Amino acid sequence: MGVHQRQLGVFYNNDTLKCCNPLFFAEMARNLILGLNQYTHSAAVCVLDTNGKMLFCGEKERVSRKKHDGGDTADLVEHALNAVGAKLSDVRMVCANNHLFRIDRFHDSVDWSTALFQYRSSYVSDFNLLPGIERLELSHHLAHAWSALPYAPFDNGIIVVADGMGSTLHEMQMPGENYFTDLSLDKHPQFHEVERKDEAFGWREGESAFLFEGGNIQQLFKRFIPEPSPSLLYNYGFEDMSSLGALYSRVSSHIFADWNACGKVMGMAPLASKWNKDYKHQPILSGGLDDLVIDWQRLRNAVNPNQWNDEKNRGAYASLAADMQSDLETVMLEKLQDLRAKTGAKNLIFVGGVALNSTLNGRIHREAGFEQVFIPHYPGDQGLAVGCAAFAYAQLNNQQLPTQQQALSPYSGVAYTDDDTAAALNDWQDWIEEADLEDTDVADVVAQAINDGQIVAWFDGRSEFGPRALGNRSILADPRRGEMVERINSAIKKRESYRPFAPSVLEEKVSEWFDDASPSPYMSLTVQARADKAEQIPAVVHADGSSRIQTLSANDNAKYHDLVQRFEKLSGVPMLLNTSFNIKQEPIVETPADAMKSFLDSDLDLLVINGRLFRQRKFPEMLTGSMIPLAAPNFTAESVSNAEGDNMSVRLMVRGETFDIEQIELGLLEVCNGENTLHDITDYFKEHWDVEQDTIMSHLQGLYSRCLVSIITPQE
Numbered sequence: 001m002g003v004h005q006r007q008l009g010v011f012y013n014n015d016t017l018k019c020c021n022p023l024f025f026a027e028m029a030r031n032l033i034l035g036l037n038q039y040t041h042s043a044a045v046c047v048l049d050t051n052g053k054m055l056f057c058g059e060k061e062r063v064s065r066k067k068h069d070g071g072d073t074a075d076l077v078e079h080a081l082n083a084v085g086a087k088l089s090d091v092r093m094v095c096a097n098n099h100l101f102r103i104d105r106f107h108d109s110v111d112w113s114t115a116l117f118q119y120r121s122s123y124v125s126d127f128n129l130l131p132g133i134e135r136l137e138l139s140h141h142l143a144h145a146w147s148a149l150p151y152a153p154f155d156n157g158i159i160v161v162a163d164g165m166g167s168t169l170h171e172m173q174m175p176g177e178n179y180f181t182d183l184s185l186d187k188h189p190q191f192h193e194v195e196r197k198d199e200a201f202g203w204r205e206g207e208s209a210f211l212f213e214g215g216n217i218q219q220l221f222k223r224f225i226p227e228p229s230p231s232l233l234y235n236y237g238f239e240d241m242s243s244l245g246a247l248y249s250r251v252s253s254h255i256f257a258d259w260n261a262c263g264k265v266m267g268m269a270p271l272a273s274k275w276n277k278d279y280k281h282q283p284i285l286s287g288g289l290d291d292l293v294i295d296w297q298r299l300r301n302a303v304n305p306n307q308w309n310d311e312k313n314r315g316a317y318a319s320l321a322a323d324m325q326s327d328l329e330t331v332m333l334e335k336l337q338d339l340r341a342k343t344g345a346k347n348l349i350f351v352g353g354v355a356l357n358s359t360l361n362g363r364i365h366r367e368a369g370f371e372q373v374f375i376p377h378y379p380g381d382q383g384l385a386v387g388c389a390a391f392a393y394a395q396l397n398n399q400q401l402p403t404q405q406q407a408l409s410p411y412s413g414v415a416y417t418d419d420d421t422a423a424a425l426n427d428w429q430d431w432i433e434e435a436d437l438e439d440t441d442v443a444d445v446v447a448q449a450i451n452d453g454q455i456v457a458w459f460d461g462r463s464e465f466g467p468r469a470l471g472n473r474s475i476l477a478d479p480r481r482g483e484m485v486e487r488i489n490s491a492i493k494k495r496e497s498y499r500p501f502a503p504s505v506l507e508e509k510v511s512e513w514f515d516d517a518s519p520s521p522y523m524s525l526t527v528q529a530r531a532d533k534a535e536q537i538p539a540v541v542h543a544d545g546s547s548r549i550q551t552l553s554a555n556d557n558a559k560y561h562d563l564v565q566r567f568e569k570l571s572g573v574p575m576l577l578n579t580s581f582n583i584k585q586e587p588i589v590e591t592p593a594d595a596m597k598s599f600l601d602s603d604l605d606l607l608v609i610n611g612r613l614f615r616q617r618k619f620p621e622m623l624t625g626s627m628i629p630l631a632a633p634n635f636t637a638e639s640v641s642n643a644e645g646d647n648m649s650v651r652l653m654v655r656g657e658t659f660d661i662e663q664i665e666l667g668l669l670e671v672c673n674g675e676n677t678l679h680d681i682t683d684y685f686k687e688h689w690d691v692e693q694d695t696i697m698s699h700l701q702g703l704y705s706r707c708l709v710s711i712i713t714p715q716e
């Protein structure tokens with residue numbers, strides 16, 4: 001597996017960990033280590049056993065269904081322990097990180113502040129506080145460093161951490177018996193800390209670099225950035241903060257009112273010349289990271305914040321995005337080359353939110369001069385859970401790193417069982433039907449469907465950890481069909497139409513289709529499509545001719561690799577368009593129930609769950625008067641009226657969701673009680689509401705498409 005092949009590596013098999021598998025439970029060691037990213041965005045948990053084997057990694061957002069969810073981790077820890085068949089008393093040690101505040105101090109008062117209703121009661125759950133379990137705490141950048149150190153395919157080199165903001169210097173300097181920061185690490189002879197010159201309320205970690213050999217880490221570089229306001233009131237749009245990640249997030253906040261939409265900014269950068277005919281690069285950043293000069297006026301004078309929907313702003317937005325992207329690449333590459341030259345290091349680990357920037361990552365692979373570059377599939381803050389767990393393991397085992405037996409796998413969540421699928425189907429069978437595959441192989445059916453232009457949701461085995469779906473929770477389509485970009489962006493993902501899609505490419509064929517194809521098993525870097533091939537795969541090549549590739553080997557994911565091979569046999573193209581299986585900006589689906597719900601709520605053509613094929617049941621073309629429409633159970637509704645008492649809208653609540661429906665649809669749901677036939681219902685509406693049958697049928701179809709009504713055909 002190229003750069004990620006290492007004799008060491010965490011062993012986990014794509015299909016071995018079944019939810020609540022009793023066999024697994026019986027065999028499990030009783031000394032688990034938990035790593036947590038807690039009380040902040042992207043809350044996550046990592047579970048290691050006594051040998052350092054990674055049993056589970058997962059993010060809170062997949063369980064809570066709220067994107068980038070943070071806060072307490074009670075439900076997540078319970079989910080993780082269930083997944084590995086363990087209980088709280090099996091946990092030997094927990095290590096956690098939070099970049100906003102010191103957890104040890106927060107826990108001193110959480111009982112009291114929860115009693116005063118400042119926090120939900122789950123904050124004081126045993127699954128969150130983990131009482132009686134030895135607890136460590138790590139500063140932010142040190143936790144990022146540890147997240148990759150044991151899992152890189154080399155045992156020496158440089159670790160560079162770059163993100164929006166790390167821990168505060170003030171808190172890093174506070175004493176704490178079980179609190180660890182990099183300030184106490186040895187300093188490399190070339191260590192340099194950027195002088196803190198500005199006036200500031202406080203200081204936060206901006207960028208850090210370390211030199212490592214085995215588990216021995218030295219400080220190599222540190223830049224604290226000024227924090228203009230108290231840390232608990234910190235600026236959510238990163239308005240005044242000067243780390244590379246914060247500056248990038250400021251641009252993201254400006255364009256999308258979301259500091260965490262940096263991927264959208266990166267995707268927009270290549271469109272600057274197209275959307276702004278006069279585009280010419282104007283630097284926002286100048287100087288190197290040691291003496292960075294920021295054109296704050298340029299950022300503050302940027303026009304029309306948060307008006308994406310007004311097309312006239314797009315030229316200015318794309319110009320801003322392109323300038324920031326270009327400057328980030330220049331500053332980061334120069335720093336990396338400088339660190340390499342000073343230390344003679346051959347290998348690089350790159351982590352922190354900035355390492356999600358696949359365009360930058362591609363240039364680092366090609367231009368920074370390292371022999372090997374490792375970027376894990378969790379470079380953002382979810383990865384801190386891994387770093388904390390690995391650090392705790394080393395503390396318990398005389399600084400030994402977690403034992404590794406195989407390359408690091410992104411498939412570290414739960415593999416759901418056929419029973420889970422059956423339970424989900426039970427809930428949705430009025431709208432979903434399972435296809436009878438007879439003797440055909442599901443992979444052949446799916447490859448053919450994609451070849452024919454269909455879009456398939458592919459759910460298989462253990463869920464991925466990190467922001468990318470890598471073939472176990474993916475939406476797949478034909479890369480040759482340019483129209484797929486518009487169709488998936490608008491009809492399925494409900495996102496901006498310019499956003500590009502990425503290909504999963506058979507590793508052995510990458511160089512036939514892409515230039516400088518470095519191994520990219522986690523879809524973490526962009527490369528250029530070969531000039532003679534790009535026009536064959538328009539759905540996965542961006543405006544600048546680049547593609548964010550996932551290089552796919554049978555070792556990484558045998559079933560997915562096999563599927564792509566079958567598509568290649570039909571199409572001659574050794575890749576599939578792969579985007580994460582989520583709709584409408586929701587988190588990636590986790591369970592079969594999530595998958596079915598998202599499938600029904602989208603224009604996806606087929607759904608595959610662990611080899612079983614599902615289709616949406618169409619609204620019956622021929623309805624007979626004896627059929628019985630049945631409303632979803634246990635709905636409640638509220639009507640909104642104006643001052644004159646006229647009904648303005650109806651809000652329906654069912655299955656924990658809210659739908660806006662019309663008054664007549666509420667009336668329809670009320671009579672769809674399982675007793676009235678279609679004939680009774682149309683007669684009733686004709687007589688009492690003076691509404692024709694066609695209108696009723698049209699509303700009925702609308703309710704059916706939202707799974708608010710099913711149709712029962714009476715037995716003869």
Ligand SMILES: [Fe+2]
Pocket residue numbers: 140144163164165166352353380381
């Ligand atoms: Fe971070």
